[in-house]
Amino acid sequence: MKKLWSQWKWLPTVVVGCAIFSLAFDLFLAPHEFNCGGLSGLAQVFVEWFRFGTVGLLTALMNVPLFILGGKRIGKKFFFGSFVGMLSMSFFLDLFTCIPVPKTEPLLGALYGGLISGVGMGLVFLSGVSSGGTDIIVRLLKQRHKNVPIGKISLCLDVSVALLTGIVFEDFSKTLYSGVTLYVSSMIIDAVIYSFDYSRVALIISPKYDEIARAITQRLERGVTLLDGEGYYSHRPTRVVLSAIKRQQVAELKEIVVAIDPDAFIIFQEAHQVLGDGFGRYSKDSLS
Numbered sequence: 001m002k003k004l005w006s007q008w009k010w011l012p013t014v015v016v017g018c019a020i021f022s023l024a025f026d027l028f029l030a031p032h033e034f035n036c037g038g039l040s041g042l043a044q045v046f047v048e049w050f051r052f053g054t055v056g057l058l059t060a061l062m063n064v065p066l067f068i069l070g071g072k073r074i075g076k077k078f079f080f081g082s083f084v085g086m087l088s089m090s091f092f093l094d095l096f097t098c099i100p101v102p103k104t105e106p107l108l109g110a111l112y113g114g115l116i117s118g119v120g121m122g123l124v125f126l127s128g129v130s131s132g133g134t135d136i137i138v139r140l141l142k143q144r145h146k147n148v149p150i151g152k153i154s155l156c157l158d159v160s161v162a163l164l165t166g167i168v169f170e171d172f173s174k175t176l177y178s179g180v181t182l183y184v185s186s187m188i189i190d191a192v193i194y195s196f197d198y199s200r201v202a203l204i205i206s207p208k209y210d211e212i213a214r215a216i217t218q219r220l221e222r223g224v225t226l227l228d229g230e231g232y233y234s235h236r237p238t239r240v241v242l243s244a245i246k247r248q249q250v251a252e253l254k255e256i257v258v259a260i261d262p263d264a265f266i267i268f269q270e271a272h273q274v275l276g277d278g279f280g281r282y283s284k285d286s287l288s
Contacts, residue, residue, distance in 0.1 A: 010081060010127035010128055010129060011081075011084065011127075013123050013124070013126065013127040014081060014084055014085045014088065014123075014124055014127045014129055014131075015084070015088045016120075016123060017085075017119075017120045017121065017122070017123030017124035017126075017127070017131070018085055018088035018089040018092055018120065018124060018131055019088070019092050019120070020116060020117075020119055020120030020123065021089065021092075021116075021117045021120030021121055021124070021131070022089060022092035022093045022095070022096050022120075023092075023096055023099075023116065023120075024036075024112070024113045024114075024115075024116035024117035024120060025040060025055075025093060025096075025113070025117060026093065026096040026097050026099065026101075027096070027099065027101055027102060027113075028104060028108075028109045028110075028112050028113030028116065029109065029110075029113040029117070029181060030044065030055070030097075031101045031104075031109065032104075032106050032109045032110070032113075032174075032177065033048075033165070033169050033171075033174055034106075034109065034110055034113060034165070034174060034177050034178045034181055035158075035161055035162050035164075035165035035174070035175075035178040035181070035182075036113065036114075036117050036158070036178070036181055036182065036185065037134070037157065037158020037159075037161045037162060037178075037182050037185075038133050038134045038157075038158060038161070039059050039062050039063060039066075039132070039133030039134055040055060040059050040089065040093060040133065041158065041161045041162070041165070041178075042062065042161050042164075043055045043056075043057075043058035043059045043062065044165075045161070045164050045165055045168045046058055048168055048169060049168050054093075054094050054097075055093050055094070056089075056090040056091065056092075056093035056094035056095075057090065057094070059086075059089065059090050059093065059132075059133065060086065060087070060090040062133070063086050063132040063133055066132065066133060066134075066136045066137070067079065067082070067083065067086070067132060067136070069136065069140075078128075078129055078130070081127065081128065081129025081130070082129045082130040082131065082132050082136060083132070084129070085124055085129055085130055085131035085132055086131055086132030086133070088131070089131045089132065089133075106177055107177070107180070109177075110177040110178070110180040110181045110184075111180065111181075111184060113181050114180065114181035114182065114183070114184030114185040114188070115184055115185075115188055117181070117185050118184060118185035118186070118187065118188025118189045118191075118192070119188055119192060121185065121189050122188060122189045122190075122191070122192025122193055123192060125189065125192075125193055126192060126193055134157050134158070137157060138153045138157065141153050158182050159179070159182065162175050162178035162179055162182055163175055165178050166178075199244055199245060199246055199247060199271045200244070200245050200246075200247060200249075200250055200268050200269065200270065200271060201242065201243070201244050201245075201268070201269045201270075201271045202241070202242070202243050202244075202245060202250075202253055202266060202267070202268055203240055203241070203242055203265075203266075203267040203268075203269070204240070204241040204242075204243075204257055204264055204265065204266050204267075205229070205238065205240055205241075205264065205265040206241070206257070206260070206261040206263075206264035206265070207238070207261070208260050208261045208264070209226065209238075209239040209240070209241050210239075211260050212241055212256070212257055212260050212261065212264070213226065213241050213243075215256045215260065216241070216243050216245075216253065216256065219252070219256060220243075220245060220249055220252065220253060220256070222243050222244065222245050222249070223243065223244070224241060224242070224243045225241075225242045225243070226239045226240070226241060226242075227239065227240040227241075227242055228240075244271055250268065253266075254266065
């Protein structure tokens with residue numbers, strides 16, 4: 001049972017992420033004719049242009065060639081996971097049109113639409129798959145350019161769709177509002193993806209370094225590295241305790257150090273993507 005869950009634990013995250021995105025689209029973006037980019041945004045433009053079909057239906061149809069491309073290049077898990085995401089997205093986009101739309105100012109619609117849709121897409125990307133569409137293209141580009149945040153890649157692809165929105169709806173202000181939505185969404189996507197694995201690196205300077213290191217190892221169960229240092233004024237050699245810890249362990253580490261040496265220097269630094277025993281493991285399929 002545990003093994004089965006480890007293989008499918010991404011599924012609820014994908015479905016929930018698609019549902020959140022669809023709520024943002026149907027309640028805040030579509031009523032103002034704003035565009036969130038991607039195939040759903042392109043489908044919105046085509047529905048207005050050709051007066052045919054629904055956003056969910058056209059999104060599913062346009063996904064077919066991209067799934068052929070993505071399936072061959074990325075692998076079975078991504079293909080299947082993204083297929084589930086695509087079906088969920090298309091289903092929820094049409095389902096939530098029956099929900100009464102709240103009356104909002106255009107700017108609030110753009111801001112909240114971008115914020116909520118960014119949370120939804122961030123959850124989808126965090127699961128290691130996608131919702132199909134241009135997300136497949138984004139994933140392929142991410143494999144080539146691993147140091148570029150995924151939200152920025154999405155933003156570049158979506159700008160052209162936002163421009164098309166202003167042309168089709170014959171109102172350039174819709175392009176400008178869509179730009180606000182896209183920017184907010186890309187920031188939130190990066191925040192969701194990259195904020196879940198922040199840790200802290202502690203640098204501790206104290207003559208009681210050995211006792212502090214032992215306490216960290218035993219009580220926090222974290223590895224410790226001793227660095228060679230030298231006091232600037234005294235020129236006395238000293239040892240610096242370095243340890244990577246979880247965010248929730250910061251307060252306990254302070255208590256440990258202060259209890260041993262109230263005069264110790266403690267420096268905390270943000271650490272993004274700590275890899276190794278007790279933390280994450282690198283995967284070639286990782287988005288970050």
